Amino acid sequence: xxxxxxxxxxxxxxxxxxxxKAARQLARRPAAIAALTVVLGFIxxxxxxxxxxxxxxxxxxxxxxxxxxxxxxxxxxxxVGRDVLSRVLWxxxxxxxxxxxxxxxxxxxxxxxxxxxxxSGGWLDGLIMRINxxxxxxxxxxxxIALAAFLGPGLGNAMIAIGIAALPTFVRLVRxxxxxxxxxxxxxxxRALGCSRPRVALRHILPNTLPPLFxxxxxxVAAAIIAEASLSxxxxxxxxxxxxxxxxxxxxQRYLSQAPWMALYPGLMIFGIVMALNVxxxxxxxxxxxxxxx
Amino acid sequence: MAxxxxxxxxxxxxxxxxxxxxxxIFSLQQLLPGDAAVALAGEENDPAAVAAIRxxxxxxxxxxxxxxxxxGRVLVGDFGESLRSRIPVRELLxxxxxxxxxxxxxxxxxxxxxxxxxxxxxxxRKGTAVDAVANFFxxxxxxxxxxxxxxxxxxxxxxxxxxxPASGYVPPWEDLRRxxxxxxxxxxxxxxxxxxxxxxxxxxxxxxxxxxDYVRTARAKxxxxxxxxxxxxxxxxxxxVITLGAIEFGRLxxxxxxxxxxxxxxxxxxxxxxxxxxxDYAVVQAVVLVSATLYVLLNxxxxxxxxxxxxxxxxxx
Numbered sequence: 001x002x003x004x005x006x007x008x009x010x011x012x013x014x015x016x017x018x019x020x021k022a023a024r025q026l027a028r029r030p031a032a033i034a035a036l037t038v039v040l041g042f043i044x045x046x047x048x049x050x051x052x053x054x055x056x057x058x059x060x061x062x063x064x065x066x067x068x069x070x071x072x073x074x075x076x077x078x079x080v081g082r083d084v085l086s087r088v089l090w091x092x093x094x095x096x097x098x099x100x101x102x103x104x105x106x107x108x109x110x111x112x113x114x115x116x117x118x119x120s121g122g123w124l125d126g127l128i129m130r131i132n133x134x135x136x137x138x139x140x141x142x143x144x145i146a147l148a149a150f151l152g153p154g155l156g157n158a159m160i161a162i163g164i165a166a167l168p169t170f171v172r173l174v175r176x177x178x179x180x181x182x183x184x185x186x187x188x189x190x191r192a193l194g195c196s197r198p199r200v201a202l203r204h205i206l207p208n209t210l211p212p213l214f215x216x217x218x219x220x221v222a223a224a225i226i227a228e229a230s231l232s233x234x235x236x237x238x239x240x241x242x243x244x245x246x247x248x249x250x251x252x253q254r255y256l257s258q259a260p261w262m263a264l265y266p267g268l269m270i271f272g273i274v275m276a277l278n279v280x281x282x283x284x285x286x287x288x289x290x291x292x293x294x
Numbered sequence: 295m296a297x298x299x300x301x302x303x304x305x306x307x308x309x310x311x312x313x314x315x316x317x318x319i320f321s322l323q324q325l326l327p328g329d330a331a332v333a334l335a336g337e338e339n340d341p342a343a344v345a346a347i348r349x350x351x352x353x354x355x356x357x358x359x360x361x362x363x364x365x366g367r368v369l370v371g372d373f374g375e376s377l378r379s380r381i382p383v384r385e386l387l388x389x390x391x392x393x394x395x396x397x398x399x400x401x402x403x404x405x406x407x408x409x410x411x412x413x414x415x416x417x418x419r420k421g422t423a424v425d426a427v428a429n430f431f432x433x434x435x436x437x438x439x440x441x442x443x444x445x446x447x448x449x450x451x452x453x454x455x456x457x458x459p460a461s462g463y464v465p466p467w468e469d470l471r472r473x474x475x476x477x478x479x480x481x482x483x484x485x486x487x488x489x490x491x492x493x494x495x496x497x498x499x500x501x502x503x504x505x506x507d508y509v510r511t512a513r514a515k516x517x518x519x520x521x522x523x524x525x526x527x528x529x530x531x532x533x534x535v536i537t538l539g540a541i542e543f544g545r546l547x548x549x550x551x552x553x554x555x556x557x558x559x560x561x562x563x564x565x566x567x568x569x570x571x572x573x574d575y576a577v578v579q580a581v582v583l584v585s586a587t588l589y590v591l592l593n594x595x596x597x598x599x600x601x602x603x604x605x606x607x608x609x610x611x
Contacts, residue, residue: 133307134314137593138586139545141552142566146582149570150325226439230552233441234567253445253556257453267442275437282433 022211025287032283038276045089046096053086058241066259076261079251087243088265094244095273098159098228098237099221105163106170106220107213111206114174118182119201128171135168144227148236155228155244158237162227166220173216177209184208211288215281222277229270245270300601304594315586316368319579320361326575334377334575350374373580378572383580386565391584393463394561397484397554398546400477404485405492406539410532412489413496417504418523428493435490441552444483448556451479461558480557484550488542495538499531506530533603537596544592547585 026032045052054074061081069076075084117128135143147161181187182205190204231237232246240247245266252263326333331348348354351374352363367374373383409432416428452460458479464472503509504527512526513519551563558564562581569577 130310131314131318133311134318134586137311137315137590138318138582139589142582142585145551145566145570146319146322146578147325149578150322150575222437229439230441233552234555234570236570249442249445256445256449260449260453263442263445263449267439267446270439270442271434271437274439275433278433278437 022284022287026283029283029286031279032287035276035279035283038272039280042092042273042276043096046092049089049093053083053089055083055086057082057086057090057243059083066255066262068259069261075265076259078248078262079255079259084248084262084265087248088245088269091243091245091248091266092269094155094232094238094242095225095228095270097155098162099225099277101159102163102166102224102227103217103220105160106166107217109163110167110170110174111209111213114171115178115201115206115209117171118175118178119197119205125175129175132168132171136172140165140223141227141230144231145234145236148231153236153239155232155238155242158228158231161231162224165227166224169220170213170216173212174209177212178205181205181208215285215288218277218281218284222274222281225270225274225277297598297601301594301598304597308590308594312587312590315590316365316583317361319583319586320364322579322582323575324357333573368583373583374576376569376577377574383576386577387562387580387584390561390565393465393559394547394550394554394563396466397477397480397550397559397561398543400481401484401488401546401550402539402543404481405488405542408485408489409492410496410535412493413535414500414523414528416493416497417500420501428497432490432493432497435486435488435493438487440483440487441556443486444480444553444556447479447483461556463557463559476557476559480550480553480559483553483556484546488546491542492535492538496531496535499534500527503527503531533600536603537600540592540596540599544589544596547588547592 026036059082061077064073064077064081066079067073067077067081073083073085075088078084078087113128117125138146143165144158144161147164148158151157151161187200187204190200195203228237228244229246229249232244233250235247235250238244238247248266249263252259252266255262323334329344331344331351331353334347334351334353335344352360355363371384373387375382376386379386412428412432416425419425448460451458458475459472461476463476466473500523504523506527509522509526512522517526547562550559550561551566553559554561554563555567562585566578566581568574569581
């Protein structure tokens, strides 16, 4: 059976070639490259916040209450004299965590569920999809708010809530992709060669569900960052005095006429990173799926 | 396929979906840390009040029985009463829903009047600077956090220029002019986000129809370009946009939570957030359940519209 290894190796080689092509396609798009640079810059800022921040983000200074931007405080100070720049830089950490952890929760839970649903079919598929449809019919932010409310306020619970809220979109995506891949010739060939169902699912179907998943990850990280900011704005996410862009905006709302800079910069940061992730998502989709050129 | 058969099929899927929605929303109560009766009683530590809640919500019975009794009450419109105000939740919902519907309606109006022309312009001028600018604004509308945009608009139009009120709401039957001034900024905030979605869909649908054979035939027959775009291409391109509009309207009905909070609009979203902070769980459950039901029904409406507007679907067996 000298043919077996060649046939079985085919899907991974196809995936590798496609990945290479996709990376080249992505590199040809200046907007996507700019977006990728912004995202990498955001990660660097979040990781290196302690080194980059000029002040302790929680250091209160009653001699510098609501001071406008100056050389001492480049983005001004807040209602208790804390440096806005330092808080914005440290706030990137909460946003990075909120972008990564909920999406990881959603991916880790959705891939086996979507795979199981798509591969098995029958009543199990029906049950998983009905529960999934029910979750999808409650808007993302409402699920996150309701879950965060019942779980209790805090960044950890907010991230769990956002992860669960993002789950159904991923389950539907993975299942949909599995249903398409299931009918591909190389899957049928693997089955004809006697591969077991788990092997077909894990070795031949799973790697090919990844490209659309990457696009969804990029879009969902953006949505999760906004959701964390929203929950923190409502007081359900990051708890004071720890800095988060959402909770900074909550405080800023009360001093809008006296200290507008308190509201301007955290919002611009959210806008910038979310925009970059959405541009990257668009670029990835175009690079991975030629039928979907925007 | 006949319309009734199509609707019947969709309803057959909808019923189990709504059943699971109710199970999920009921399950939220199980997430409450510790004794649910104590948590539901909120700040009232009075043992008599806790005991009354335990009896009223049958918390001493098995969970399945609790769910059955809860569903039975909900199906006849009894959502319990607000722990904070002691007003029946049904009355609260009835008083807040019209506000949210008005906000959603005004937002949708803004979204359609920006999104559709921008989408047409972008598609007919594909690859030009107009297309790039329209795409940039659409993506910005999708990326901007609405509550921040709301704060920035308040800063500009209320604090700096003093043209519009910063927050609050006046019902239209009390003073229509003031009603419109209070609803304008929040509608603009929500509308620009939806406009981005509608623009992108209109653009891609227009690009598809503009490349279709019948459009090429129309051009070959020397039909003026304006007619080709507006009559031949747009009419077909609008079919998916109509359904998207219905889905987005459903999202607006329940997705205005933060915008309502920023502008102090007493709608569904504010009711939900107030419910969360007052630990008024009956209110939270009711708002989520009604929002989800409305969303599911609007989705059904969108599917029916799509079915009616698309002759190919109607004629297929």
